[in-house]
Structures are given as structure tokens and as C-alpha cells.
Amino acid sequence: MARHKILIAIIGISIITAFWITYVTLNPDQNGTGMMKFLSVYELRATQESSRVRLGGKVATGSIIISATDKLDASFDLAQGEASIPVKFYGTRPDLFKDDAEIIVEGNYHSGMFNADQLQVKCASRYEGTLRDESSYNLDEL
Amino acid sequence: MIPVFGGLSLSLALGLSFIAFIILFLFIRTGDYRFYLAGWRSVVMVSLFSILATLLLLNELIQSNFDVDYVAHYTSLETPLLYKVTALWAGQAGSLLFWLFILSIYCLIVLFQNRNKYTQLMPWVILVLVSIQFFFLIITNFVANPFSPTDVNFIVANGNGLNPLLQNLTMSIHPPTLYLGYVGFSVPFAFAIAALITGDTSPLWIRSIRRWTLIVWMFQSAGVILGGWWAYQELGWGGYWAWDPVENASFMPWLTGTAFLHSIIIQEKKDMLRIWNIVLIVLTFSLCIFGTFLTRSGVMSSVHSFTASNLGPLFLGYVFFNLFISFGLIIYRKSDFKSKRRIKSFTSRESGFLFNNVIFVIICFAVFWGTIFPVISEAVTGTKITVGAPFFNQVTIPIGLFLLFMTGVGPILVWRRTSKQAFIRNFSLPIAFGLVSLLGGIIIGMSGYVIISFALIGFVTAVILEEFIRGIRSRRKVQNETVITALISMVRKNRSRYGGYIVHLGIVFMFVGFTGRAFNQELEFSIKKGQFQKFGSYQFEFISLQELERPNHFAWVAGLNVWNDQNEIITRLSPEKRIYFHRDPNPDRRQPHSELSIFSTVFKDIYSIFSGIDIEQEIAYIKIMINPLVWWVWLGGWVLVAGTLIALWPHKE
Numbered sequence: 001m002a003r004h005k006i007l008i009a010i011i012g013i014s015i016i017t018a019f020w021i022t023y024v025t026l027n028p029d030q031n032g033t034g035m036m037k038f039l040s041v042y043e044l045r046a047t048q049e050s051s052r053v054r055l056g057g058k059v060a061t062g063s064i065i066i067s068a069t070d071k072l073d074a075s076f077d078l079a080q081g082e083a084s085i086p087v088k089f090y091g092t093r094p095d096l097f098k099d100d101a102e103i104i105v106e107g108n109y110h111s112g113m114f115n116a117d118q119l120q121v122k123c124a125s126r127y128e129g130t131l132r133d134e135s136s137y138n139l140d141e142l
Numbered sequence: 143m144i145p146v147f148g149g150l151s152l153s154l155a156l157g158l159s160f161i162a163f164i165i166l167f168l169f170i171r172t173g174d175y176r177f178y179l180a181g182w183r184s185v186v187m188v189s190l191f192s193i194l195a196t197l198l199l200l201n202e203l204i205q206s207n208f209d210v211d212y213v214a215h216y217t218s219l220e221t222p223l224l225y226k227v228t229a230l231w232a233g234q235a236g237s238l239l240f241w242l243f244i245l246s247i248y249c250l251i252v253l254f255q256n257r258n259k260y261t262q263l264m265p266w267v268i269l270v271l272v273s274i275q276f277f278f279l280i281i282t283n284f285v286a287n288p289f290s291p292t293d294v295n296f297i298v299a300n301g302n303g304l305n306p307l308l309q310n311l312t313m314s315i316h317p318p319t320l321y322l323g324y325v326g327f328s329v330p331f332a333f334a335i336a337a338l339i340t341g342d343t344s345p346l347w348i349r350s351i352r353r354w355t356l357i358v359w360m361f362q363s364a365g366v367i368l369g370g371w372w373a374y375q376e377l378g379w380g381g382y383w384a385w386d387p388v389e390n391a392s393f394m395p396w397l398t399g400t401a402f403l404h405s406i407i408i409q410e411k412k413d414m415l416r417i418w419n420i421v422l423i424v425l426t427f428s429l430c431i432f433g434t435f436l437t438r439s440g441v442m443s444s445v446h447s448f449t450a451s452n453l454g455p456l457f458l459g460y461v462f463f464n465l466f467i468s469f470g471l472i473i474y475r476k477s478d479f480k481s482k483r484r485i486k487s488f489t490s491r492e493s494g495f496l497f498n499n500v501i502f503v504i505i506c507f508a509v510f511w512g513t514i515f516p517v518i519s520e521a522v523t524g525t526k527i528t529v530g531a532p533f534f535n536q537v538t539i540p541i542g543l544f545l546l547f548m549t550g551v552g553p554i555l556v557w558r559r560t561s562k563q564a565f566i567r568n569f570s571l572p573i574a575f576g577l578v579s580l581l582g583g584i585i586i587g588m589s590g591y592v593i594i595s596f597a598l599i600g601f602v603t604a605v606i607l608e609e610f611i612r613g614i615r616s617r618r619k620v621q622n623e624t625v626i627t628a629l630i631s632m633v634r635k636n637r638s639r640y641g642g643y644i645v646h647l648g649i650v651f652m653f654v655g656f657t658g659r660a661f662n663q664e665l666e667f668s669i670k671k672g673q674f675q676k677f678g679s680y681q682f683e684f685i686s687l688q689e690l691e692r693p694n695h696f697a698w699v700a701g702l703n704v705w706n707d708q709n710e711i712i713t714r715l716s717p718e719k720r721i722y723f724h725r726d727p728n729p730d731r732r733q734p735h736s737e738l739s740i741f742s743t744v745f746k747d748i749y750s751i752f753s754g755i756d757i758e759q760e761i762a763y764i765k766i767m768i769n770p771l772v773w774w775v776w777l778g779g780w781v782l783v784a785g786t787l788i789a790l791w792p793h794k795e
Binding site: 003005006009010013014017020021024025034035036037038039054070071072091092093095096098 | 484485488493496497500501504507508511515516525526527528529530532533536537540541666668730733734735736751753754756761763765
């Protein structure tokens with residue numbers, strides 16, 4: 001008897017949680033931060049997606065403009081190859097944010113402008129790249 | 143020369159591990175004890191060579207031998223000694239060698255501790271362990287060799303240096319602690335496989351690894367918590383847990399490991415759940431390897447993962463290989479391992495344990511689902527999806543709260559069957575406590591999950607206190623002791639039980655901290671020297687801006703006085719803006735870094751970030767966060783470790 005009760009209870013719990021997980025997967029919370037599409041610059045320009053998305057790309061060299069009155073206010077271009085999208089971001093920027101940094105922003109794309117409220121920088125290439133730099137020199141050049 | 147010896151040790155270890163494998167097989171075929179001894183000794187040698195290789199790499203790191211690519215990548219001449227040591231696990235090749243290093247130490251412990259014990263199980267245990275070593279030796283020899291030299295065309299005058307984010311005291315203990323946990327699950331796994339192969343259905347294998355599992359579990363818990371602590375102090379987004387794939391990777395085996403820790407009690411005491419226990423440990427070990435895969439393969443982009451590499455398929459293949467063999471064996475032995483005993487009642491402690499297990503596995507599945515969903519979705523629909531923290535919070539909070547509820551219910555259920563009277567007697571006080579906290583919460587104006595969480599916290603705390611008080615009372619009735627001596631002798635007599643309750647208390651404290659997250663506040667502002675900024679009931683006064691040069695970086699230190707609403711200064715915060723590698727001639731390679739300053743109290747943390755600076759106008763850009771109750775998460779962690787230590791403390795013979 002007890003065995004059946006327990007079995008039923010366990011199956012019950014599993015079914016309920018399975019439904020719960022499916023529900024949350026299909027209906028992420030209202031502001032759409034739970035699950036987002038992760039697009040590249042090309043893809044976003046092609047689809048003109050207006051819901052909240054993540055966008056990855058490189059900060060176009062020389063495009064960063066920081067407001068003279070408020071240093072938290074920044075705008076820049078996010079580039080992928082030839083294509084780019086202008087981005088606005090207000091807030092504390094990560095330490096590694098600079099020209100050419102590979103970054104991911106989160107926010108909405110609206111009439112040609114991406115309004116981001118999250119900005120992440122991919123890990124510094126310093127630790128993964130090759131060792132060619134000023135502190136090393138090429139034997140052939142000696 | 144030394145790097146050559148390092149590489150050579152790794153090759154020798156690989157060769158020997160292969161030989162050990164064959165010799166042990168021969169022993170199992172022939173039963174000739176000499177083969178066993180030879181195999182045993184070869185595994186000792188494999189372990190010693192692996193340890194030697196690690197020590198040699200460590201030596202190179204300390205000596206800054208930039209001819210070794212790994213050393214040049216992760217250290218520089220300016221790197222402080224401590225961080226030269228921690229660079230051992232900062233990169234891919236080193237961290238995989240470090241995995242092998244810990245496994246080898248564990249291997250030696252197992253070999254010597256069980257020299258004359260478990261004669262049936264041990265050959266297989268050793269075989270499984272050496273096969274894991276073999277896997278990691280293949281990787282460190284051929285795929286990610288930490289001794290590979292720097293490009294021959296270059297002379298590296300100075301190395302890259304360690305990422306400033308990793309130059310933090312907590313970060314120097316978080317990875318090794320976590321690894322001690324992660325890697326340690328290999329041993330219970332090896333025993334489980336040995337039990338399966340030999341068909342030994344007795345709880346013998348459980349008994350031999352119970353203490354081991356507890357130690358490993360403690361390291362893993364501490365490792366996960368330390369990771370959160372590091373993130374909180376260093377990453378500057380004000381939180382300690384982001385549901386990053388790699389955080390999940392460390393959390394998933396913790397969940398199944400915790401379930402395992404509970405359910406082996408049932409097998410030991412009641413000889414039930416035999417197959418279930420093996421399934422759990424197989425899952426835990428596989429999740430540990432899977433975690434290493436997530437961290438090291440670059441499948442998921444995350445703060446932890448290294449660049450994409452060809453390690454992915456190898457690790458994934460290894461996980462599947464393990465699962466295939468293990469579940470094959472489980473199916474093969476299924477009928478032998480069927481327990482004859484049955485759970486007698488729905489309201490018994492056995493069934494309580496079983497439900498606890500089910501919940502743990504379900505949470506693990508939910509986390510797993512969220513973690514791999516991006517991969518599945520990309521494969522099926524072609525669009526990349528990122529699953530963020532809100533998803534995980536939404537899914538796991540209700541299940542987690544149910545688990546918290548079970549933490550309270552479990553201990554007061556009685557073995558076999560809980561009678562109605564016992565039910566009323568044991569539950570009335572905790573339920574009253576829970577209701578009081580519920581009402582208190584409503585009066586303060588809380589709602590939603592927060593209020594349920596606080597009610598459950600009250601309930602579970604009452605359960606634990608009741609257990610202690612009841613025990614002390616019954617001792618004092620018989621023994622006429624003071625409360626303190628009664629408490630001490632009671633805990634001493636039943637360490638695992640009361641140690642367990644203390645661990646539960648630690649978990650409750652952590653839930654207090656988690657719940658506090660609902661009240662986090664933050665403000666970003668710019669401030670001129672001498673000005674005030676109001677935030678909540680506090681005033682922040684920017685009093686000083688100092689410039690400092692330290693050996694490995696340059697720093698601006700902001701001095702912020704924090705005033706409360708009684709016009710008293712409660713603390714001075716000094717967040718820093720640092721520039722690492724500030725002497726690097728190429729300005730692009732200098733690296734800014736924000737060092738936080740946190741004022742922590744029982745009730746709330748004031749968390750400050752120096753995010754930007756305008757030197758000419760002496761304006762600082764500051765972000766302040768007020769994070770209530772975070773302190774409890776760390777307290778809970780300490781209590782958890784203390785409880786485990788009490789449970790582990792050896793009995794006097």
C-alpha cells in the first residue's frame with residue numbers, strides 16, 4: 001500500500017515539476033530577460049527584431065563617444081565585418097570596454113538604434129592570444 | 143631542462159597507467175596475487191609521476207621560465223609569488239594537470255588506506271581509478287600539454303601576467319577547494335563500479351566510502367560557496383550567483399552528491415535503495431566530468447571558459463563512455479541488486495529521504511535543462527538563445543523552497559512509520575514558529591516567495607532547535623548535567639546526526655541570505671570631491687582621491703564617508719580604480735580593473751564600485767548597492783563546514 005502511495009506521490013511531483021519547467025521555458029517572465037535570442041549584427045539588421053535580445057559584436061574602432069557632462073552616458077558602434085549598429089548605453093561600463101573589444105549587449109533595437117541596459121565584455125584576449133608583443137622580439141630580426 | 147623532465151614524467155605516467163591497466167586485468171583473469179602487487183605498484187608510480195610533473199610545472203611558474211608557453215601565458219615577472227602558484231590552475235593545460243594531480247593524491251590515499259582491506263573490491267577500484275588517470279594523462283600528454291615550449295622564433299622577455307580578476311585571495315583557494323570536491327567523487331564512483339562488477343550487493347562499498355564522500359562533499363560545498371564569495375568581492379555586479387553555465391556545472395554534481403549523501407544513510411541503516419545509490423554516484427561523477435567539459439571546452443561562453451578547443455569532443459565522449467558502461471552494468475546487475483526491503487509507510491523517515499532525493503534530482507534536471515537549452519535550441523531551430531538568471535530563479539525558487547520545507551520535515555519523521563501522536567508532538571512547535579514568522583512577514587509588508595521563504599526558515603529553525611532541546615532535556619533527566627555538558631556529550635555521542643542538523647542550520651542561514659536578495663537596491667552617480675550624495679537612509683561623502691603605485695598596478699583610491707540618518711559616520715569605503723600592467727609600453731595592453739569596497743553587517747552590505755574617473759575635474763563615478771542579509775550566506779557556509787566537520791570527527795575507539 002505504502003509503496004503505491006509513495007510511487008504515486010513521486011510520479012505526481014515529477015509530473016508537476018516537468019509541467020512547471022516546460023511552462024517557464026515556454027513563457028519566460030514578462031520583461032523577457034529569462035530567455036533571449038542571441039543575435040549577431042548581421043542577423044539583427046536582417047530581422048529587425050524588436051523584442052529584447054542579446055547582441056554580440058566588436059566595438060568599432062574610434063566610435064566610442066562618452067558624454068562630456070555625464071561619463072556614464074556612452075554611445076558607440078557595434079560592428080561585424082562591414083556592418084554595424086549604433087548602440088546607446090547608460091551606466092557603469094566594464095573595465096575592459098574599449099575599441100575593438102568583443103562585447104555582448106542586451107536590450108532593444110528600435111528604428112536603427114540599439115538601446116542597451118546590459119553590457120558585458122568577453123574575457124580579455126590578453127590571456128588567450130599569442131605572445132607577439134613589444135616585450136618579445138623576433139629572432140629573425142636580430 | 144626541467145620542462146623536459148616534466149614532459150617525460152607525464153609520458154612515463156601515461157605508459158605506466160596503460161601497463162597497470164593490463165596487469166590488473168591479468169590479475170583478475172588469473173587470480174595470481176603477484177599481478178595484483180605489480181599493478182598496485184604501477185598505479186603508485188603513475189600517481190607519483192603525475193604529482194612530480196605538477197611540482198615541476200609549479201617550479202617553472204615560480205622561476206618564471208618563459209620558455210614554457212604556459213608560464214609565459216599566465217605569469218609575468220611582476221606577478222606576486224602567491225599568484226604565480228595559483229597560475230597553476232589559471233589556464234587550461236595547467237588546470238587539467240591539476241585535476242590529475244589531485245586525483246593522483248586521492249589515488250595514493252585509497253591505495254595505502256585499503257592495502258589489506260576489501261580484497262574483492264580493490265582490484266576493480268584501482269582499475270577504475272587508473273582508467274580515469276589514463277584519460278587525463280592522454281589529454282595532458284597530447285591535447286593540452288602544459289610543458290609545451292614557447293614559439294621558437296621568439297624570446298619572451300616577460301610573460302603576460304595573471305588576469306587581475308584572479309589576483310584575489312579567495313580566488314587562490316576557490317579552485318583547489320572545488321577540485322578537491324569534484325575530483326574526489328571519482329573514488330565513491332570507483333567503489334560503486336567495483337561493487338557492480340563483483341556483484342557485491344552488501345552495503346560494504348557504501349561503508350567504505352561514507353566518510354570519504356562526506357569529506358569530498360564538504361570540499362565541494364565550500365568550493366561552490368567560495369566561488370560565490372569571489373564573484374561578490376571581485377566581479378562588481380553586486381551578486382554572488384549568476385547561473386552562469388560554469389557555476390551550474392559546479393552546482394549540478396553538488397545536488398546529486400547531496401542526494402547521494404542522504405540516500406546512502408538509508409542503504410546503511412535499512413539496506414534499501416541499492417540501485418538508486420549507484421545511479422546517483424554515477425550521475426554525480428559524470429556531472430563532474432561534464433562540468434570540466436563545460437569549463438574547458440568553450441561550448442558555452444562564460445566568465446570561466448577558455449577559448450574553444452578540441453577538448454570538447456574528448457570530454458563529451460568520455461562522459462558518454464562512462465554513462466554507457468555504468469548503466470550497462472547497472473542493467474546487467476539489476477536483479478541481483480533489488481532490495482528485499484520495502485518502505486513501510488508514507489510518513490516514515492525512509493520516504494522522507496526518498497522525497498528529498500527526488501527533489502534534489504529534479505532541481506538538478508531543471509538546472510541541466512536551462513544550461514544546455516541554448517545548445518538544444520540552436521541545434522533544433524537554428525537560433526541561438528541565451529538563458530538568463532531570471533529563468534533559473536523562476537524555475538528553481540519554488541522547488542528550492544519545497545526542498546527547504548523537506549529539510550524541516552525529514553528530521554522529525556520517525557523510521558518505519560510516524561504515529562499520529564508523534565506527528566502532533568513533533569510538528570506543533572515548528573508549525574507555530576512558521577506561522578509566527580509568516581504573520582510577522584505580512585505585518586512588515588512582505589509578499590510572494592519572500593514571505594513563504596521566511597515562514598519556512600522559521601519552521602525549519604524551530605525543528606532543528608527542538609531536536610537539540612529535546613536531546614538535552616532527556617539527557618539532563620537521566621544524567622543531571624548542565625545544559626552545556628549535556629549538549630556537548632549529546633553531540634559527541636551522535637556526531638553524524640547532530641552534525642547533520644548543524645549543516646541544515648547552515649543551509650537555513652544561506653536561505654536567509656538568498657531571500658535578502660529580493661530587497662537589493664542600487665544607485666549610480668557622479669560626485670565631486672567634497673560633495674554629498676543621498677541614497678536611501680545614507681549619505682555618501684566623497685572626501686579624498688589618492689594615487690598609489692603598487693608593485694603590479696597603479697591605483698586611484700576614492701575615500702567615501704558613509705553617514706547614517708543620525709548624522710554619524712558609520713564607515714569609510716575606499717573603492718579603487720586600478721590599472722594593471724601600468725608599465726606596459728603599449729597603452730592598449732594596460733588593463734583597468736575596479737577593486738570594490740564592501741561594508742558588511744548582519745543586516746546589510748554597503749557595496750561600492752569606483753566605476754570611472756575624471757581626473758581634471760576630480761569627479762568620481764560611483765555605484766553603490768545595498769544588499770540586505772548577504773552576510774548570512776557566508777555565515778551559512780561556515781556553519782555548513784563546521785557541521786560537516788562535527789559529523790566527520792572520528793570516534794574514540
